[in-house]
Each structure stands twice: as structure tokens, then as C-alpha cells.
Amino acid sequence: MPITIKDVAEHAGVSVSTVSKVLNDWKTISQSTKDKVNNSIKELNYTPNSRAVSFARGNTRNIIYLTSLSKDEAYTNPHMFDIMCGVFTRLASGGYTMTLMDISDDIHPKETVAGIIARKSADGIVIHGSVINEDIANLIISNSFPHIVIGHPDFNERLCWVDTNHLLAGQYAAEYLSQRDVSPVSFIGGKRTEFISHERERGFRTIMLKYHKKIPPEYVIHTSSTWEEGYAAAKKLLSMKEAPKAIVCENNTLAVGAAKAISEMGLKVPDDIFFLTFDIYPYTTIIDPKPTIININVYDMGLQAADMIIRKIDNPSLMIQSYTTLPEIVES
Structure with missing residues (x-):
């Protein structure tokens, strides 16, 4: 049986709390008590674990990653996993563990x-933006509990958050x-x-206007972000009397449909038309013709979120x- 902190406490004739305090070098513990505990540690060949060392510090060296892990989450929210990997990697390098907590089925997530x-x-x-709400926000703020929200919440200005700049990504395009x-x-x-779509479009319009290139209303189409609507929108645009020389799709799913329309019309990218979309995941590796991508390294955002927490x-x-995390252009 491995030696435990309780065994050390019994051998030294002190409490478990005292052993933990000695391990953490508390100044309030007398030298004689320290010597007694350290002698027991040596005699029993005890190796303290991280939980024992953390006991008296009042910390756990553990961070909760709060998110939703409902069925098909990997397909509907693939960026979350890259972010999560970044958070885990940086926490581990700093001596922290990460506990993944799913609240997708919780009736009262605040509890x-x-x-x-x-x-x-x-x-x-660390709270993924998809699960933050005002009840949770008020709770962590009222308790002054250390937190970082992944994504800019549209409520409660006292929350700490980290996000990618979607407006800047539109400007890059x-x-x-x-x-x-x-x-x-x-x-x-x-x-x-939709906030992300709105910000990317707004950034895109801002720079086009800067270069005196107005975008007529008929060249902007809003959808429910299905590939079928992306296909229909691209077909409509490419059938116009003055067809656009570039199609920018706000997300991968729309780009799948647009690529199908471009291919059916026999157009070459970029010779006949420029084709752009945002984010590498989930579909750009299989889209044909390949678009130019305005990508944001969300893994890096996870690293930075861990640093911040x-x-x-x-x-x-x-x-x-x-x-x-600045956007980067990945050309086709």
C-alpha cells in the first residue's frame, strides 16, 4: 500500500492539515514541528502528491472548462475542441489540471x-461562450471567482472574456x-x-468603402447558413448581368454550396472568379474549387485564454x- 499523507500525520503525531502546511512551508509552523514531520516523511519514504501540496494553499491547481457536449457537438461547433486543446496544453505546462464539465443537459446550470x-x-x-448566461455571470462576479469567457458576451460588462476579432477578419478579406x-x-x-456574420460583413464593407468600392444591395445575400442556400445564392449571383468577380462566404457551410455553383458554371478560381471563406474548419480541406481562407488560429486563442485565467x-x-490572435490569409 502506498504511504499517504494520513500515514505521515499519524507517524508524526500531528494533523493532516499540519503535514500539508509543512509541505507548503507555512511560516506559522514551528521549526520543531517541521522537523518532526520531515523526519516522518523521510522514514516512511513518503512522496507528496499535488493534492496534498495544494491542501493548505487553499487551491486545487485545477481549472474547470465549462461547455456543452451534446450529440453532434463536434460537427456543429468544431472550433470549440481546438480552443479546448489550447487551454489544456497551456494549463498542463503550468502545472494545472483541467476538468471538462458538460452542462448541456442541466436544467439549472447555475447550480x-x-x-x-x-x-x-x-x-x-473557463466558460465557452455558448453556455454563459446572465445567471451564471452574476454568480461568478458576486463571488469574485476567477473566470474567462471564450467569446465576447453581449451582457454584463464586468465579465472577463477573450475573443477573436470577427470585424478584423472581414477587413482582411x-x-x-x-x-x-x-x-x-x-x-x-x-x-x-447572427453576431459573427454581422461583424464579418461589417468589417468587409468598411474596407471596401475605404477603397471607394461600394457593394450594391443585390450583391449581398443573407441566408440561414445551409449549403443549399449557399449554392442558391452563388447561382443567383453568377447569373446576374454583371456577375461578381469575387464571392466571399461568411462560413464553410455556405462555401460548400458556393463551390458547387462555381464548378457547375465552369469557372476557374482565381482566373475567372476569386473565392474566399472564413476559417479552415470544418470543410475547406474537401471544398473544390479550393477557396482562399481568412483563418483565425483558435488553438492559439485557447493558449492565451489559459494564460489569462x-x-x-x-x-x-x-x-x-x-x-x-490576428487573422491569417491561407491562399488556395
Whole structure:
């Protein structure tokens, strides 16, 4: 049987708490008690584990990653897993563990978070933006619990968050086309109410306007982001009297449909038309013809989120609200 901290405490004639405090070099423990405990550790050949060392510090060296892991989540939200891997990698290098917690089936997710805080089962929490709500936000803020939200929440300005700059990504797409003097251009987006789509379109329009390249209303089509609607939108655009010289799709799913339309019409990319989309995942490796991609390294965003939660633990009063990771152009 392996020697435990309890065995050391009994051998030294002290409490488990005292052993833990000696392991953490508490200044309030007398030298004689330290010597007694250290002698027992040596005699019993005890190797302290991370939980024992953390006991008296009042920390766990554990971070909760709170998210939704419902069926087909890997297909509907593939970026989450790259972010999660980045968070895990950086936490591990800093001596932290990460506990993945799924609240997709929770009727009262606030109670789950309240339990984490009450039991002190983690030093902090990384919350995927898909599961944050005002109840959870108010709870972690009122308890001053270290946290980082992945994604910019549209409520509660006191939350700490990290996000990618979708407006900047749209600007990158427009700069790419403007530098090549492409005109007219078109944009196939998601619903007008979708934040990411709206920001990418807004960034795109801003730069096109900067170069005095207005985008007529008929060259912008909003959809529900299905590949079928991407196909129909591209067919409509390419059948216009003055067809666009570029199609920009706000997401991969729309790009799948647009690629089918481009291929059916016998157009070559980029000779006949420029074809752009955002993010490498999930479909750009199989889309034909291949689009130019405005990609954001979300794995890197996970690394940075982990750095920030560790900083937040060290300094609970620190306010962190940051856009991270610049877009990069991946040409076809």
C-alpha cells in the first residue's frame, strides 16, 4: 500500500492539515514541528502528491472548462475542441489540471457552477461562450471567482472574456481583394441577426468603402447558413448581368454550396472568379474549387485564454477583456 499523507500525520503525531502546511512551508509552523514531520516523511519514504501540496494553499491547481457536449457537438461547433486543446496544453505546462464539465443537459446550470464555487473544486473556470448566461455571470462576479469567457458576451460588462476579432477578419478579406483590384464583389452571409456574420460583413464593407468600392444591395445575400442556400445564392449571383468577380462566404457551410455553383458554371478560381471563406474548419480541406481562407488560429486563442485565467487567479481584481490572435490569409 502506498504511504499517504494520513500515514505521515499519524507517524508524526500531528494533523493532516499540519503535514500539508509543512509541505507548503507555512511560516506559522514551528521549526520543531517541521522537523518532526520531515523526519516522518523521510522514514516512511513518503512522496507528496499535488493534492496534498495544494491542501493548505487553499487551491486545487485545477481549472474547470465549462461547455456543452451534446450529440453532434463536434460537427456543429468544431472550433470549440481546438480552443479546448489550447487551454489544456497551456494549463498542463503550468502545472494545472483541467476538468471538462458538460452542462448541456442541466436544467439549472447555475447550480452546477454554484457547486464548483462552494466545494472549491477548482481555482478558476473557463466558460465557452455558448453556455454563459446572465445567471451564471452574476454568480461568478458576486463571488469574485476567477473566470474567462471564450467569446465576447453581449451582457454584463464586468465579465472577463477573450475573443477573436470577427470585424478584423472581414477587413482582411476586403484588403485581400482590394489589393488585387477585384470588382464587383459579393458577400454571402448568415442571418442578419447572427453576431459573427454581422461583424464579418461589417468589417468587409468598411474596407471596401475605404477603397471607394461600394457593394450594391443585390450583391449581398443573407441566408440561414445551409449549403443549399449557399449554392442558391452563388447561382443567383453568377447569373446576374454583371456577375461578381469575387464571392466571399461568411462560413464553410455556405462555401460548400458556393463551390458547387462555381464548378457547375465552369469557372476557374482565381482566373475567372476569386473565392474566399472564413476559417479552415470544418470543410475547406474537401471544398473544390479550393477557396482562399481568412483563418483565425483558435488553438492559439485557447493558449492565451489559459494564460489569462492563470493571471486572473494570481490577481483576482484583474479585469481582462481582450481580442486575441490576428487573422491569417491561407491562399488556395
